[in-house]
Amino acid sequence: MAATTPGPLTPDVLDREDVRRALAEHDFAAVFSMVRKYGGLSQNRIAVACQLTPGKVSTIISGKHRVTSFDVVCRIADGLRIPGALLGLAPRGWEQNQQVSSPPVEPTGERTSIQETPWRSDATVDLATHLTRSDLLMDRREATRAFAGVALTGAALLDDLEGWLQPAAAVDPPARRGRLGSQDVQALESTARAFRTWDHKRDGGLRPKAVLGQLSEVAGHLEEYQRPEVESRLHGVMAQLAGTAATMAWDAGLQRRAQDYYRLALRSSHAGSDPVFGANVLAGMARQMLYSDRPQDALELVRLAQDGSREAAGPRVRAMLHTREAWAYAALGRVTAFRRATDQAAEALSTAAGGEEPYWIEYFNNAELAGVTGGRLLDLARHDPRQYAEDAANEIRDALARRGPEAGRSHALDSIGLAECLFLVGDVSGGVAQAHRALDAANNTRSKRVRDQLGNLYPYTVGHSAARAVGEVRARIRDLLSN
Numbered sequence: 001m002a003a004t005t006p007g008p009l010t011p012d013v014l015d016r017e018d019v020r021r022a023l024a025e026h027d028f029a030a031v032f033s034m035v036r037k038y039g040g041l042s043q044n045r046i047a048v049a050c051q052l053t054p055g056k057v058s059t060i061i062s063g064k065h066r067v068t069s070f071d072v073v074c075r076i077a078d079g080l081r082i083p084g085a086l087l088g089l090a091p092r093g094w095e096q097n098q099q100v101s102s103p104p105v106e107p108t109g110e111r112t113s114i115q116e117t118p119w120r121s122d123a124t125v126d127l128a129t130h131l132t133r134s135d136l137l138m139d140r141r142e143a144t145r146a147f148a149g150v151a152l153t154g155a156a157l158l159d160d161l162e163g164w165l166q167p168a169a170a171v172d173p174p175a176r177r178g179r180l181g182s183q184d185v186q187a188l189e190s191t192a193r194a195f196r197t198w199d200h201k202r203d204g205g206l207r208p209k210a211v212l213g214q215l216s217e218v219a220g221h222l223e224e225y226q227r228p229e230v231e232s233r234l235h236g237v238m239a240q241l242a243g244t245a246a247t248m249a250w251d252a253g254l255q256r257r258a259q260d261y262y263r264l265a266l267r268s269s270h271a272g273s274d275p276v277f278g279a280n281v282l283a284g285m286a287r288q289m290l291y292s293d294r295p296q297d298a299l300e301l302v303r304l305a306q307d308g309s310r311e312a313a314g315p316r317v318r319a320m321l322h323t324r325e326a327w328a329y330a331a332l333g334r335v336t337a338f339r340r341a342t343d344q345a346a347e348a349l350s351t352a353a354g355g356e357e358p359y360w361i362e363y364f365n366n367a368e369l370a371g372v373t374g375g376r377l378l379d380l381a382r383h384d385p386r387q388y389a390e391d392a393a394n395e396i397r398d399a400l401a402r403r404g405p406e407a408g409r410s411h412a413l414d415s416i417g418l419a420e421c422l423f424l425v426g427d428v429s430g431g432v433a434q435a436h437r438a439l440d441a442a443n444n445t446r447s448k449r450v451r452d453q454l455g456n457l458y459p460y461t462v463g464h465s466a467a468r469a470v471g472e473v474r475a476r477i478r479d480l481l482s483n
Contacts, residue, residue, distance in 0.1 A: 009080050013038045023086045028060050028067045028076065035080065049079035070134030119163035121222075121235065121271040122171045127264050128219035128238060132212045135257070161263075161301075164270050164278055165308050178224030185233045188218060192240035196360060208248050215241040235272030239265045240360070243281055250288055251409075253448040258288060276317055276358065279309035286324045291449075295331035302328060314357040316364045319348040323372045330376040338380075342373055367402030370395045371414050378417050385424040393421035405441060409450060412441035416453045423460035428470065431460065435473045439480060451481060 013019060016038065022030035035041050043061070047054045052075070059065040067073060077087050084092045195211050218238045226234060246261035262285045269278035282305035289298035302324045309317065322345035329337040349369055374395030381388035396418045405411050415438035422431035435457060442450050454477055461474035 009035065009039050009082065014082065014086070020086060023082060026067065026073065026087070029063050031076075032057060032061045046080070050076045051079060070130060119166065119267065119270060120169045120171050121231075122174075124235070124238075124264070124267040124271050125219050125222045127267065128215060128242070129223075131260060131264060132216035132219065136209060136212050136216065161266065161282075161304060164266055164282075164304065168271055168273070173225045174223055176224045178221055178226045178230075180221055180226055180230050180234070182230070185230055185237070188214075188237045189233065189240075192237045192244070193359060196240055196244045208245065208252075211241055211245050211248065215245060232272050235268050236274055236277070239268035239272060239274065239277055239281070242268055243277070243284065246281075246284060250284075251447050251449055255288065255292065259285065262288070275309045276312050276314070277360070279305035279313060279317060279321065280360065282308075283321055283324050286328070290324075290327050290331060293331070295328040298331075299325065299328040314361070315348045315350075315352040316357050316361045319345040319352070319369065320361065320364045322348060323369065323376075327372070327376050330379050335380065338376065342376075345369060345373075365402075367399050367407075368410070370402065371399035371410060374399060374414070375417055378421060381421065381424055389421050389424040393418060393425070396421065405444070409445050409447045412438065412445050412447070412450045413453060415441045416450070416457055420457055420460065423457075428467070432469050432473050435461070436476070439473070439476050442480060454481060 013035070016034070019031065019034050019038070022028075022034065032043075032046055035046060036043065041049075043057050044054050046052075047057045050057075050072075052060075052072070056065065060067060067076070073087060074092075076082065077084060077092055078094065081094065083095060191214055195214070215238065218234055218241065222231065222234050222238070242261045242265035246258045246265055249255075249261060250258035262281055265281045266278055266285075269275070269281060282301050286298040286301040286305070289295070289301065302321055306313075306318075306321055306325075309321075313321070322341045326338045326341035326345065329335075329341055346369060349364070349366065374392050377388045377392035377395060381392050396414050399414050400411070400418065403411060403414075407414075415434065419431050419434035419438050422428075422434055438454070438457070442454055458474065458477050458481070461470050461477065
């Protein structure tokens, strides 16, 4: 029985209250058991209809495997002809008498990233629906198991992103009419801004599903016909929320899922005709590549961002993009190009004025520039401490003086970087003292990046075991990393 044949479940089965309750709760152990009991389907027929193995169906019925994959839920809906509304899904294609292809079979083991979507606003909404409904079904632990080890897409991704430079394709408006007004959209914009600000300052204290739930709601509004100005602003809200979701996933170490949400944010900004935020998204993707030791891919992303926003970007955005460019040059060992790009960032930032650029770039000030520059000099200092370590320390000190503990994650990263600089120049006592301050700051954030940097600091405390102070800071780092 193929998943595209007429449904095997009769209306009297789907109308049962116990079946509907199990479907609403996504309790597929109960669903499959009742399908066997009331629908007369064998375990093998269920497996074939839903594109699962008989063994998988057996483990689901026994309760040993919980269905959390959005793709699998869709296959069950299509294979057993369960209306989407009973499972919290949009109406399925076959419900509208449209022949649709079966959803792709999920590979065994780690889940892969979403498939590429065309640069159309309706495809962007479909992508948002796919991502959020998939991830809202999973808890944080399941997401970590699914995505933490999945490799990033690099150069192959770049060809697909070229669509960002092209005008948005015209699409037919949705049939259902929405009723959102300007005040409704303004409330959604305020929520997106609050989420973004909270995550920037509080370093992961925001619950991811709060952001995903809001993102899912916006996607639902975009599935309806809205006035053009409302639709454009909704795409802007979606871009903001997707960007926040991407940052949170990245900071939690879920690199592939972060890339998926970055791509959604880029497509949403494209649909909302906002090239400046799109450039910011590409800068986030470049940063992700840099942390993954792929500087050439990062440089291509930065150049794409600069090309697409050249006429619209303000001085803070241009300065931020130059620092990403400088970071890539430093990682490639191109010191002269690094210094040139850093100087260009400083020059652009010197012309910035308050209130002239979007709120989300306000964070990029002289403190941020000093912190980013210090971090890149520290990268160079790891290979040549004598030439770069002191300069790196001075830049990081400047950043710490300009922004205090209220900067959260950035303050912690600066503190760790300064401690490493001091160890590199041989100032062990100063490095120990600064490491304690860094640990105090790290205790106030749940950022995986902060813990990764502490892991890089740990080797500097090894080999000085005779000094009690070094042993104490080594023990503190070990204790924090073990939690």
